[in-house]
Amino acid sequence: MPHRRATDSTGIRPRTGRTSGQDARSGLLGRLRGPADLKTLGPDELSALAGEIREFLVQHTSARGGHLGPNLGVVELTLALHRVFDSPADPIVFDTGHQAYVHKILTGRAAGFDRLRTRGGLSGYPSRAESEHDWVENSHASTSLSYADGLAKAFQVRGESDRTVVAVIGDGALTGGMAWEALNNIAAGSGRPLVVVLNDNGRSYAPTIGGMAQRMAALRLRPGYERMLGQVKSTLPRAPVVGRPLYGALHAVKTAVKDWLLPPAMFSDLGLKYLGPIDGHDVEELESALSRAKGFRGPVLVHCLTRKGQGYPPAENDDAEQMHSPPAFDPVTGRPKVTPSTSWTSVFSRELLRAGAERDDVVAVTAAMSGPTGLDAFAAAFPDRFYDVGIAEQHAVTSAAGLAMGGLHPVVAVYATFLNRAFDQLLMDCALHRLGVTVVLDRAGITGEDGPSHHGMWDMSLAALVPGLCLAAPRDAVTLSEELFEALAVGDAPTVLRYPKGAVPQEVPALRRVTSGDGGPVPVEGGRGAVDVLAQPRAGHENDVLLVAVGAFGGMAVEAASRLADQGIGVTVVDPRWALPVPPVLVDLAAGHRLVVTVEDGGRSGGVGAAVVDALAGTDVPVQVVALPQRFLESASRAELLIELGLTAQVLARTVTETFADRAGRRSGEAATPAGPDADPFDTPGGLSGRRPAGEA
Ligand SMILES: Cc1ncc(C[n+]2csc(CCOP(=O)(O)OP(=O)(O)O)c2C)c(N)n1
Ligand SMILES: CC(=O)[C@@H](O)[C@H](O)COP(=O)(O)O
Numbered sequence: 001m002p003h004r005r006a007t008d009s010t011g012i013r014p015r016t017g018r019t020s021g022q023d024a025r026s027g028l029l030g031r032l033r034g035p036a037d038l039k040t041l042g043p044d045e046l047s048a049l050a051g052e053i054r055e056f057l058v059q060h061t062s063a064r065g066g067h068l069g070p071n072l073g074v075v076e077l078t079l080a081l082h083r084v085f086d087s088p089a090d091p092i093v094f095d096t097g098h099q100a101y102v103h104k105i106l107t108g109r110a111a112g113f114d115r116l117r118t119r120g121g122l123s124g125y126p127s128r129a130e131s132e133h134d135w136v137e138n139s140h141a142s143t144s145l146s147y148a149d150g151l152a153k154a155f156q157v158r159g160e161s162d163r164t165v166v167a168v169i170g171d172g173a174l175t176g177g178m179a180w181e182a183l184n185n186i187a188a189g190s191g192r193p194l195v196v197v198l199n200d201n202g203r204s205y206a207p208t209i210g211g212m213a214q215r216m217a218a219l220r221l222r223p224g225y226e227r228m229l230g231q232v233k234s235t236l237p238r239a240p241v242v243g244r245p246l247y248g249a250l251h252a253v254k255t256a257v258k259d260w261l262l263p264p265a266m267f268s269d270l271g272l273k274y275l276g277p278i279d280g281h282d283v284e285e286l287e288s289a290l291s292r293a294k295g296f297r298g299p300v301l302v303h304c305l306t307r308k309g310q311g312y313p314p315a316e317n318d319d320a321e322q323m324h325s326p327p328a329f330d331p332v333t334g335r336p337k338v339t340p341s342t343s344w345t346s347v348f349s350r351e352l353l354r355a356g357a358e359r360d361d362v363v364a365v366t367a368a369m370s371g372p373t374g375l376d377a378f379a380a381a382f383p384d385r386f387y388d389v390g391i392a393e394q395h396a397v398t399s400a401a402g403l404a405m406g407g408l409h410p411v412v413a414v415y416a417t418f419l420n421r422a423f424d425q426l427l428m429d430c431a432l433h434r435l436g437v438t439v440v441l442d443r444a445g446i447t448g449e450d451g452p453s454h455h456g457m458w459d460m461s462l463a464a465l466v467p468g469l470c471l472a473a474p475r476d477a478v479t480l481s482e483e484l485f486e487a488l489a490v491g492d493a494p495t496v497l498r499y500p501k502g503a504v505p506q507e508v509p510a511l512r513r514v515t516s517g518d519g520g521p522v523p524v525e526g527g528r529g530a531v532d533v534l535a536q537p538r539a540g541h542e543n544d545v546l547l548v549a550v551g552a553f554g555g556m557a558v559e560a561a562s563r564l565a566d567q568g569i570g571v572t573v574v575d576p577r578w579a580l581p582v583p584p585v586l587v588d589l590a591a592g593h594r595l596v597v598t599v600e601d602g603g604r605s606g607g608v609g610a611a612v613v614d615a616l617a618g619t620d621v622p623v624q625v626v627a628l629p630q631r632f633l634e635s636a637s638r639a640e641l642l643i644e645l646g647l648t649a650q651v652l653a654r655t656v657t658e659t660f661a662d663r664a665g666r667r668s669g670e671a672a673t674p675a676g677p678d679a680d681p682f683d684t685p686g687g688l689s690g691r692r693p694a695g696e697a
């Protein structure tokens with residue numbers, strides 16, 4: 001349904017120059033202390049406020065990036081929500097939470113946007129520490145309806161029948177299976193006041209896929225629907241003219257006419273009352289529908305048609321993603337402020353395209369993120385071998401198992417943190433059946449400003465649990481290409497590749513590739529099992545330290561080795577390439593060393609370091625594991641967090657120096673670090689976090 005473009009009434013006139021919290025204190029925004037202040041505003045003030053909010057959003061996301069498109073699309077919706085419901089008594093749960101900036105502005109946090117998504121600043125997602133109005137911090141999609149179902153049941157048990165739970169879920173998030181598990185339960189909760197607000201802008205990043213999305217798109221495009229709706233609406237006098245009661249009655253007539261014309265079978269067949277579709281940019285219409293929904297005192301779905309990027313032409317006209325989550329950009333043109341350097345994602349995209357051209361059994365699967373994971377080029381070149389399954393990682397992995405059973409080699413590209421969703425599918429649907437499915441994990445390790453539920457720090461611990469699964473962590477573009485093609489050569493086990501967010505580092509060349517140890521040649525299948533030596537010590541120090549650098553930390557380890565050589569400590573740096581399971585040749589290489597140190601961009605519990613400790617348990621070689629602490633890491637830039645956690649060449653060198661001096665002679669086979677999963681590896685002597693080595697700034 002083509003929306004009245006807000007630019008007609010609230011067109012954004014972005015100001016150039018520095019943004020400042022000052023604009024949070026000017027105009028209507030400046031008078032806003034909290035949701036209660038909204039209830040006194042009239043239609044014209046609301047329209048003006050919507051315009052101010054849009055301008056505010058553009059100014060503040062342009063500084064450091066952020067979820068501009070989604071938030072521009074929910075300005076009127078969020079205004080109406082806070083005018084109809086009484087947050088926080090009535091919980092408003094935002095699915096994924098990336099579209100909660102307006103909610104934050106309306107709940108007294110506008111001034112904090114100067115430091116949006118910065119270390120210690122305003123989170124880009126709801127934050128319970130920030131406000132009583134915030135409920136869910138997890139940014140993984142499709143969870144809101146389950147939270148809402150639980151909250152509604154809790155209020156029922158506690159006899160708090162005057163409270164209404166509201167869940168705001170996008171059409172994309174609604175493609176997640178968990179959402180339908182929840183809807184099935186919500187629909188049965190007749191006595192529980194729960195309003196599901198479907199924020200339907202027709203897109204995740206790209207247009208939302210699937211039969212449901214097609215059905216809902218039809219609601220917008222149905223011939224005559226818009227005209228009919230317009231005619232019915234135009235006969236409908238505005239509330240101030242006839243008074244709310246009559247307006248409400250006439251509105252009910254209009255809705256009944258629509259329902260009759262467009263019975264929303266999807267939801268009503270579930271037993272869920274359905275209101276809509278509503279113009280998601282008409283505050284008056286939204287308030288009327290939401291008020292009716294609130295009055296229903298049971299489960300009801302309000303279907304709001306919105307537009308991602310509404311009111312800001314660069315976002316409206318961004319056909320790819322409608323500025324879903326742009327990096328810092330020029331507020332006037334919408335163009336990125338910085339031209340991105342070659343990213344891991346772009347290298348993967350290029351190499352997968354090459355694989356697709358060489359092999360017609362290679363197919364690609366995305367969970368609604370073809371752009372961010374680098375599948376767009378493959379999709380354009382091989383549209384019949386590309387599948388977007390929606391925000392449905394579980395389905396993505398098991399349908400890939402089906403693709404493999406059918407004789408193809410699927411490549412499933414997801415962000416590392418979202419693989420958590422599909423662990424059982426990887427374990428039981430892929431590995432148990434010994435299927436050649438390749439999962440490529442972008443944003444592995446510390447990601448940055450998206451905070452704790454986005455850091456990709458769990459994948460190696462999960463992968464290590466899966467019998468038969470092989471995980472590779474490329475250290476640069478060359479090894480990404482090698483290891484991708486090695487993965488595609490594996491037809492009898494799942495393979496995983498993982499690399500971090502951002503720019504791919506300079507090539508880290510190998511001095512040599514070791515495929516066998518003292519015990520004679522080690523079976524190296526298609527590259528798996530071979531280990532790259534990246535640096536080796538001067539004569540006479542060959543057995544001092546073996547530094548096992550996983551993936552993108554290869555370059556840092558080589559630099560640390562150089563620092564250590566200056567201190568007379570000999571370090572052999574190796575990249576295990578296929579890091580899980582631990583290559584046998586690595587065990588051979590470790591033998592005889594006075595100390596083994598592992599360093600990885602992943603959680604310490606059950607990661608590569610833990611696996612190396614296990615592999616060397618029977619030897620007399622002490623092992624120091626350097627990894628991410630097993631806790632939820634804050635939101636900050638990747639660079640800030642790496643420095644804060646001591647994952648730099650300088651601190652790594654100091655750690656090795658301390659450990660070497662202090663522990664290299666310890667009793668046989670004992671891990672140099674207490675390997676308890678909750679022990680913070682950085683608190684060991686010479687540890688990294690909390691206590692910095694002497695002389696560290
Ligand atoms: C489990 C999971 N997979 C993928 C993502 C990445 N992601 C963030 S927002 C988004 C699109 C959400 O679309 P929708 O729910 O329609 O919200 P909109 O952005 O359109 O407001 C995706 C795929 C995620 N947050 N969680
Ligand atoms: C909310 C969400 O999950 C995504 O939009 C994510 O924020 C994008 O992350 P990148 O910016 O790293 O692609």
Ligand SMILES: [Mg+2]
Pocket residue numbers: 170171172173199200201202203204208
């Ligand atoms: Mg959407």
